[in-house]
Amino acid sequence: MAARDNVHSRLVAWLKILLPLAALGMLSTLFLFSHSIDPTKAIRYSKVDVKKLAREPQVTAPDYAGVTQDGTAVTVSAAVAKPMTKAETPDPARPGASASGIRARFERKDGATTTVEAPQGQLDPNRQEIKLGGGVRIDTSDGYRIRARALTGALDRTHLQSAGAVTATGPLGRIEAGGMVISAEAPPAPAKSAADVGAAPGPYVLVFNGGVKLIYTPPGKGN
Secondary structure, three states: OHHHHHHHHHHHHHHHHHHHHHHHHHHHHHHHHOOOOOHHHOOOOOOOOHHHHHHOOOEEOOEEEEEOOOOOEEEEEOOEEEEOOOOOOOOOOOOOEEEEEEEEEEEOOOOOEEEEEEEEEEEEOOOOEEEEEOOEEEEEOOOOEEEEOOEEEEOOOOEEEEOOOEEEEEOOEEEEEOEEEEEEOOOOOOOOOHHHOOOOOOOEEEEEEOOOEEEEOOOOOOO
16 A cells, blocks of 8 residues: 555656646747747738828818808818918918818709819818819709819809819700809899798809800700
């Protein structure tokens, strides 16, 4: 019985030495076969230039919405916008915004719409206007597709005016002109009775001016 106890005691004593050594050997293999870390291949969590962002604050995907005096709903959105500089705005307390990837939509109560897109522009709340440049696309719900170099639009009334020549296609054919204006007709005369109060403003008026050239396309022939 004593011999068996001695064998058991010696086995336990050896295991107390061998097991820690085996564990230490396994741990060492992890370091021997592990790959070294390459800091150049680390995951890039962000590509934001923090210093540039602090120096030039900007907003991603901003939008503006309002209603003009003649009841037209105006919505303006952009890819990126940033505050205008002091030199660009007359009132530093209400600075406007310079933006890129601009899209504006004008929708009247009668359902007529005008959509305007431009690569760049400025929104000035002091003058209640938006200036677009870089090549402007104007599409109207009545079938006109107009292209202009630049455009100025009012935010408090329905008024869009090109800065320079325009080209357009529409129900009549192809049009080339020195300029273009989209506005609302003057509202009706002052109310003479209760039935006249709240009368809807006149429809859109699209005017080409500055020397107009029309290439007429008969109906059914396409533009």
